Amino acid sequence: MTVQTNKRPVPKNRRLPGIRKAPSGIAGLDEITGGGLPSGRPTLICGGPGCGKTMLAMEFLVRGATEFDEPGVFMSFEETAEDLEQNVVSMGFDLKALQRRKKIVVDEVRVVRSEIHETGEYDLEGLFIRLGHAIDSIGAKRVVLDTLEALFGGFSNAAVLRAELRRLFDWLKQKNVTAIITGERGEGQLTRQGLEEYVSDCVILLDHRVANQLTIRRLRIVKYRGTVHGTDEYPFLIGQKGISVLPITSLGLTHRAPTSVISSGIAALDPALGGGLYESSTVLVSGTAGTGKSTFAGHLTAATCERGEKALYVGLEQSPDEFLRNMKGIGMPLRRYVSEGLLKFHALRPSAHGLELHLTTIHQHVEEFKPHLVVIDAITSFFGMGLSAEINSMLVRLIDFLKSRGVTLYMASLSENAASAERGGANISSIVDTWIQLRNVETNGARVRTLSVVKSRGMAHSNLTHQFAITGKGVALQNAPSQQPS
């Protein structure tokens, strides 16, 4: 029996007309929204005071004007134009210049209840005319209304206001502008005045809370009609280059590959690696307990600081003071680099925070401190905190982020036993550039320390297992080749 099929030919290249999206240009946000905010429609961004609504809206507008050739109008009901200009300088935006170049219009709306008397019927046609004029004056494609709820403080006739708001959102759609409307978080509903009732296409909720004395900002897409979107709460940061929403997977595999080589800090080891380590590469050093992973980290840190470059040490196992003492004991006085501002510690117990928060704080430190080297001692401390898939994805994101910033990453990884050593830990060995394996081999009544370079991408590295000792002057490599690891 044959099944009757529809004979009508389906054009191959015909794409279903989905929702067009306006890229926000905000790192990470376009990833979780699948391309940006709904183009030509209003989006509601709500959250409590100080959660970053205005910043997010402003970045959307500035990126639109500078990167996507979509000029924008910022209608501010709360802050003055001067305040806004000053506030976004910290993110590197020059609003004044953008206004001069007719890329952005900032219209400051003042609604002072005490100045206004109401008698008889009115509507908000003046607001429409004002906004329409601003849009037409620069051919704006994006509009921000921050925050519309101030109107409720200015006019007493709520019935008129609600009717006018509904008309405003319809009018914005007709104008085909991509709009962001911000709203203050209300009790029991998303916004105080129930703006979510009018904006049905996309609602984003921002939140900031304090956990363990650390503030963390989070973003969640409550609703995005007609599109697939991430539903989790994503941490985000407001940094010097604007907002970044984690996961910053948008970085992808596009980072530049520097060709300059830096020393591992152990002169005798560099030839075994094929010359040293590539700058901004990822180094994994694995081994069982007491094989010297932290000591190798100490050497790399010392070499980095010696060049006058900054290093960030993320310690999950020992306190900064312990690390400094231990390194001093084997001939590496690192303390002076701390006072010179070249070495910074970020030490905490891995269990103190969630994974995303760890990632966020490392991001924050990197943004602020701008190190050349980040040492994580040890990444295996993260295990047991979550599913290994989550940890892997966190580490991949961290590696992507650091590579994009040109930061070299050193990760120590603790192996439970010799058998697990070969796996290197975290299944991330495939994405690291250099992998050094440390071993403690017991032979003839003595423990012998060995190291082997499992991989060193793009370098003609040694195949041999090298013996080394940890002496009063740090790692001393004995270039006596031993047997190849089987």
Place this chain on the structure above:
Amino acid sequence: MIKPPARKAPPRKTAKGAKYELCLYVAGNTAKSSAALANLKRIAADHLAGEYSIKVIDLLKNPALARGDQILAIPTLVRRLPSPIRKIIGDLSDTERVLVGLDVKPHA
């Protein structure tokens, strides 16, 4: 940033050195705007004793002027003089409230 609105429309009724300088913002010829203008003329004639000037600004013709006087609602009556600036929104149908708003009569 804030430009003073250009004064084009001739005053409907002028007295030398008018004590009350009034400006009515409308958007086209709507029922509310017409009512507001009619009410304003009546109230001014009855209560301001020739010491006033009235200017009507149609924002449909001059949209840029909405910014200067911070106009959102239509119709809006702005009392420019005497200072400070006062705003009365609506069709001005309640004479008592208009007079209070213009500070001609003290608050009840």
